[in-house]
Amino acid sequence: MINAKPINKQSMYETVMNQFNKTADIIDLNPNIRKILGITNNEIIVHFPVKMDNGKVEVFTGYRVQHNNALGPYKGGLRYHDTVDIDAAKALAMWMTWKTSLAGLPYGGAKGGIKIDPRKFSDSELERITRRFTYALGENIGPEHDIPAPDVNTNAQTMAWIADTYMSTISSSERSHNQHVVTGKPVGAGGLEGRDRATGFGVYLSIKLLLETRNETLEGKTFIVQGYGNVGYWASHFITQEGGKLIAVQDAHATLFNKEGINTESLAQHCEPRKGSIKGFEGAREINPDEFFGLECDIVIPAALGNQITSENAYKIKASIVAEGANGPTDKEGEEILLENGITIIPDIFCNSGGVIGSYLEWLQNRNGELWQLEEVTAKIEKKITENFKKIHSEVQSRNTDWRTAAYILAISRIETAYKQRGIFP
Structure with missing residues (x-):
């Protein structure tokens, strides 16, 4: 048993880059694709004012990092926490890219949020903060471009506010086709039965x-x-x-x-x-x-x-x-x-990929005008996770490696294949 005391504490971004580089070395990742996947596509920082309950104006900082969209629209949560910064968002966005790829979903990876302790604000203040953040993000999110979801300290209500704000900024003829701009919404507002669990x-x-x-x-x-x-x-x-x-x-x-x-x-x-x-x-x-x-x-x-x-x-x-x-x-x-x-x-x-698989089902449900019951949703998620488990287990056994390495090999290899088949513009 190792019984060692600490060295230096890594940032999450250093952790995810270590994991990526280790895998890239193992699979001899194409060097050009390695350059692309080693950086983010877009890093968005917005500062926006919000009037508090006491009449004073506070200025908040929000982030949305879009890592990669080779497999489909950016997908990932928004968190409200005082640890949110650009490096954390970059790390979490990259993890989302690997997660959606490993799950076999037609998504890329994104992440973001607001540097805030939500416990210090009333519900009405949080609503105004959320709506103003959505407005500030503008066209950086969209149902076929970048689809946020709940994360730390955000929930179905947060997503409902975002969806309503987003849809109020587009033409009335477009609104019924944009409900899937976020996932994790309340069931009554287009959400998925069972997405919470x-x-x-x-x-x-x-x-x-x-x-x-x-x-x-x-x-x-x-x-x-x-x-x-x-x-x-x-x-x-x-x-x-x-x-x-x-x-x-x-x-x-x-x-x-x-x-x-x-x-x-x-x-x-x-x-x-x-x-x-x-x-x-x-x-x-x-x-x-x-x-x-x-x-x-x-x-x-x-x-x-x-x-x-x-x-x-x-x-x-x-x-x-x-x-x-x-x-x-x-x-x-x-x-x-x-x-x-x-x-x-x-x-x-x-x-923890059950969440994004559930989000994909909600996105499909809204997009196609369908409605699934809890039993159907649970069965779909279970089938997908079980299939993915078998693939990782097979990789673990064939390579005699640990589960993370096996999962990363599968995730990054799928994106590499997509780039090789598509080519790189121009």
Whole structure:
């Protein structure tokens, strides 16, 4: 077992570039295509004023980075968080390109958001901020160009505001054809049944499929979750339904532990009126945050922000599986430690891809004027994730490599093929 203390902490952008360059070397990626994929297509920064409830005007900074669209329109979430900056958006956009490619979707990758702590603003202020941000982005988004979705601290309501604002800026004859400018909308506003649970369902299913390759099930497995938002909750919901036991949860406000198990539904109900905070939940005791990753368990699910598993804590992890519900939760040094210690990492670009697969289904539903029921949606997502799992598993076995490397090889190779077949203009 490696038991090492830290070196330097990487940025998410350094992490994603390390992953890309490692894969490019392995597959001997065409050098011209390597140049293209190593940079972003567009980096958009907007500054916009918004009047607050008290009458004062605040100026906010928003970002939208469009990494690559060789396979189709840009696709990716918008997050509202004080860690949002251009480098974070570049990293997340690149991960989206690999994720959509690996999933076999006709999309490229984008990401963005606003540098903001949404807890400090009222709902009416957040609505005005969101609508003004949408207006500032203008033609940089569109249903066949760049399709945003929810991410950290954004939700179906946020997407409804964006869609309404976007459609109000185009001609009335065009409005009915542009509902799919965003995905993750409320069901009543053109959203998809089950889109709310799609990412968490994918995390659960990826773990279940991996365990099946070991002739194991989720019954009796203990797991811990970092981040109890949409992804963390739904992953926990589905895992506990199959006999798994949630024993610890961590967020920015508290770290909770109960070796007898934490009731996932009770915790979700506790969080709802507290803007997602787990603090004060009576069904578990609060422990030191530094103890979280070192807890005895079978599965660790980081479902919060990037760069959470590093050389500072990776050596503490005793689980056999790390399932990356978040984007980029493991940095380079952290990953090296986990792999050296025999821990399987289910990589983010596969593990949390249920969300973008659900988004694709919503986009199709709006585009084609169809309406699918929850059972149909769940079956479609399960089929797609299972197919993708089998491809990655085959690559892992044939190359005798780790799951992230296998996933990256498949994702980047598909884009390379597209460029080779299309050629590069002019």
